[in-house]
Amino acid sequence: xxxxxxxxxxxxAVTGGKVTLSCNQTNNHNNMxxxxxxxxxxxxxxxxxxxxxxTEKGDIPDGYKASRPSQENFSLILELATxxxxxxxxxxxxxxxxxxxxxxxxxxxxxxx
Amino acid sequence: xxxxxxxxxxxxLTEGLPVMLNCTxxxxxxxxxxxxxxxxxxESPRLLLKSSTDNKRTEHQGFHAxxxxxxSSFHLQKSSAQLSDSALYYCALSDTGNYKYVFxxxxxxxxxx
Numbered sequence: 001x002x003x004x005x006x007x008x009x010x011x012x013a014v015t016g017g018k019v020t021l022s023c024n025q026t027n028n029h030n031n032m033x034x035x036x037x038x039x040x041x042x043x044x045x046x047x048x049x050x051x052x053x054x055t056e057k058g059d060i061p062d063g064y065k066a067s068r069p070s071q072e073n074f075s076l077i078l079e080l081a082t083x084x085x086x087x088x089x090x091x092x093x094x095x096x097x098x099x100x101x102x103x104x105x106x107x108x109x110x111x112x113x
Numbered sequence: 114x115x116x117x118x119x120x121x122x123x124x125x126l127t128e129g130l131p132v133m134l135n136c137t138x139x140x141x142x143x144x145x146x147x148x149x150x151x152x153x154x155x156e157s158p159r160l161l162l163k164s165s166t167d168n169k170r171t172e173h174q175g176f177h178a179x180x181x182x183x184x185s186s187f188h189l190q191k192s193s194a195q196l197s198d199s200a201l202y203y204c205a206l207s208d209t210g211n212y213k214y215v216f217x218x219x220x221x222x223x224x225x226x
Contacts, residue, residue, distance in 0.1 A: 004157070031212050033213075033214075035216075040218055041218055042119075042203055042216045042217055042218040042219040043158070043203060043205075043214075043216040043219075044216070045213065045214065045215075045216075048213060058213075059215075090157070090158065094212055095212055100146050100148075100163065100207060100212060101148075101160050101163070102160070102212075102214065103157075103159075104157040104158045104159065105157060106156075106157050107157065
């Protein structure tokens with residue numbers, strides 16, 4: 001069973017502060033993804049990665065950075081958090097034997113005040 | 114760009130009635146891959162079923178869908194709704210070999226007794 005974990009699970013941040021969301025996967029998947037989930041918009045891709053050292057912009061990258069220092073870890077960084085970034089963030093991994101399937105983490109609920 | 118359109122908002126059904134959640138898509142991909150993911154409350158989104166084969170029915174856990182490229186559709190169906198089917202359902206699209214998804218806005222299914 002694929003295993004993707006995220007930390008923290010809940011986060012309250014202040015406007016203008018820096019927030020780092022972390023994701024770890026133990027599946028040895030090449031691909032990792034960061035999404036945000038908002039009612040009416042579904043899951044929207046922020047950044048993704050095809051392997052350690054690589055990051056790519058997704059559909060809504062503005063205000064976010066990503067870092068993939070290793071096969072297992074993929075971070076999402078909000079340098080200057082804004083209230084509009086209040087959301088639930090999901091990390092996913094994929095590219096294994098069932099290459100087209102993505103496995104999701106439990107989500108991080110972020111509130112920016 | 115690519116897009117996925119789903120039945121909007123909330124669908125409320127009485128237990129035992131059939132389920133039909135609509136999904137249509139627009140893409141430039143000649144060989145799209147279509148997915149249905151299910152997101153139960155307090156769990157991670159997970160794959161329900163997928164297909165890239167035109168006019169072939171795919172089934173899993175009592176749900177089924179058929180990709181129709183002629184109408185760009187991949188509707189999710191089930192013959193008889195159960196209370197445990199209450200969840201958020203996402204339709205998603207990718208290009209074969211790309212592994213980057215575009216999700217629809219999601220449809221919340223609520224099954225009542």
